Amino acid sequence: MRAPSEELPVVFDGVSVTAGLVTILDNIALTLAPGAPTVLIGPNGSGKTTLLRAAMGLVAPTRGRITWGGRENVPPLKRAIVFQRPAMLRRSTGANIRFALRAAGIPRAEHARRTGELLELVGLGSLADRAARRLSGGEQQRLALARALARDPAVLFLDEPTASLDPTATKAVEDIIRAVSQRNIKVVMATHDLGEARRLAGEIVMLHRGRVVETGAAVSFFDAPQTAEARAFLAGELLI
Amino acid sequence: MPADVSALQLVLSGDAALFAIVRLSLYVSLSAVVLAALIGILLGAWIALTRFPGRQGVIVMLNALMGLPPVVVGLAVYLALSRSGPLGSFGLLFTPRAMIIAQTVLVAPIIAALTRQTIEDLWLEYRDELTAMNLGPLGRVATLIWDARFSLVTALLAGFGRAAAEVGAIIIVGGNIEGFSRTMTTAIALETSKGDLPLAVGLGIVLIAIVIALNALAWTARRAGERLAG
Numbered sequence: 001m002r003a004p005s006e007e008l009p010v011v012f013d014g015v016s017v018t019a020g021l022v023t024i025l026d027n028i029a030l031t032l033a034p035g036a037p038t039v040l041i042g043p044n045g046s047g048k049t050t051l052l053r054a055a056m057g058l059v060a061p062t063r064g065r066i067t068w069g070g071r072e073n074v075p076p077l078k079r080a081i082v083f084q085r086p087a088m089l090r091r092s093t094g095a096n097i098r099f100a101l102r103a104a105g106i107p108r109a110e111h112a113r114r115t116g117e118l119l120e121l122v123g124l125g126s127l128a129d130r131a132a133r134r135l136s137g138g139e140q141q142r143l144a145l146a147r148a149l150a151r152d153p154a155v156l157f158l159d160e161p162t163a164s165l166d167p168t169a170t171k172a173v174e175d176i177i178r179a180v181s182q183r184n185i186k187v188v189m190a191t192h193d194l195g196e197a198r199r200l201a202g203e204i205v206m207l208h209r210g211r212v213v214e215t216g217a218a219v220s221f222f223d224a225p226q227t228a229e230a231r232a233f234l235a236g237e238l239l240i
Numbered sequence: 241m242p243a244d245v246s247a248l249q250l251v252l253s254g255d256a257a258l259f260a261i262v263r264l265s266l267y268v269s270l271s272a273v274v275l276a277a278l279i280g281i282l283l284g285a286w287i288a289l290t291r292f293p294g295r296q297g298v299i300v301m302l303n304a305l306m307g308l309p310p311v312v313v314g315l316a317v318y319l320a321l322s323r324s325g326p327l328g329s330f331g332l333l334f335t336p337r338a339m340i341i342a343q344t345v346l347v348a349p350i351i352a353a354l355t356r357q358t359i360e361d362l363w364l365e366y367r368d369e370l371t372a373m374n375l376g377p378l379g380r381v382a383t384l385i386w387d388a389r390f391s392l393v394t395a396l397l398a399g400f401g402r403a404a405a406e407v408g409a410i411i412i413v414g415g416n417i418e419g420f421s422r423t424m425t426t427a428i429a430l431e432t433s434k435g436d437l438p439l440a441v442g443l444g445i446v447l448i449a450i451v452i453a454l455n456a457l458a459w460t461a462r463r464a465g466e467r468l469a470g
Contacts, residue, residue: 058368090387090388092469103373104373
């Protein structure tokens with residue numbers, strides 16, 4: 001099991017992000033602590049992706065501050081992110097992972113072993129020599145997960161990792177996410193798929209119009225939502 | 241005997257004078273492309289990844305320089321290398337080195353402009369991933385150049401095509417001296433004006449064959465590389 005990380009908790013303290021006149025995140029106060037996966041839900045445009053990017057350190061707050069393990073401006077050495085449409089480097093599947101290992105400063109002597117382990121973990125062991133860009137959508141998403149895990153992260157951010165995948169590919173990705181979470185890696189994931197949120201989440205954070213409208217344990221959120229927005233969202237109503 | 245039959249005979253018989261000209265042409269043009277690639281790829285990548293005041297103007301200028309008139313480049317290099325010029329003390333005028341310099345000046349903007357566009361497009365695709373991996377500036381440049389390598393081959397071919405085909409610059413700075421600075425294009429121009437069509441046509445055949453062979457080689461390498469790397 002992994003020791004408690006210096007990256008956690010990730011604390012949003014009154015964080016706002018604006019782009020021109022548009023407020024994308026509005027005064028977010030949120031703590032992402034070690035434990036079961038935290039799933040961000042909310043309609044399109046609610047700020048899920050921006051919140052993940054800010055938590056990763058890719059987007060700077062316009063106002064407020066973000067701390068990782070109580071410190072600001074921590075380089076993302078033990079954080080990793082999988083984007084909704086991950087870019088595949090123009091290399092083989094195995095070389096994509098070796099690239100991530102190099103970038104993470106893992107000694108070269110460990111590359112072959114770690115690459116093999118990661119490919120097996122995501123079920124791509126037989127495709128190590130195939131060009132990454134020639135993999136299917138689901139395989140690319142699994143490779144992106146393996147590449148992110150190459151950094152040996154303490155916290156893994158996932159931005160709608162199963163969007164546009166078929167059920168079989170979705171199940172494969174969800175199985176990996178469960179396996180990752182059991183390794184004591186904190187998973188923070190955005191999805192608009194309520195079924196997926198039910199299957200994976202230990203904690204729910206619901207966003208609407210850039211604000212956190214409700215947080216809580218997944219079971220209580222789905223059984224007894226506290227806010228009108230959450231009830232409407234769970235009922236399948238359009239949130240505008 | 242028709243001119244083209246004599247030309248073919250010259251080529252097939254391995255005429256020493258003809259192949260000396262071919263060797264010099266390849267030496268000059270390939271050297272210029274290598275130098276221009278070193279300058280152009282790094283300059284193009286730097287412009288692609290850097291934001292600075294006047295960047296748009298630099299890009300427009302770089303694109304415009306792709307159409308540099310060879311005779312103007314030849315004149316500028318001639319003035320720089322002539323005895324009274326700033327580089328006159330090196331004694332390079334009317335040597336193959338002067339021809340390499342002139343062709344480098346012609347080719348570098350082509351490679352730089354095409355590299356800039358290629359790297360910038362790839363950077364848009366890779367930016368999030370490389371930033372998330374905490375890759376430093378040198379790592380980013382190296383990654384982008386490596387992953388763009390198949391596209392950059394096209395830039396190099398365009399540069400070689402420009403170098404191999406031009407006559408205006410090298411005839412000014414090289415002097416078209418027989419056995420010393422005479423290349424395929426300058427020889428074709430001279431022999432045509434003298435009426436020695438077999439040699440001119442023979443050189444033309446070799447020049448076109450070289451360009452086709454290089455493009456075929458690059459295309460084959462690119463296809464094989466893309467199969468392996470995507």
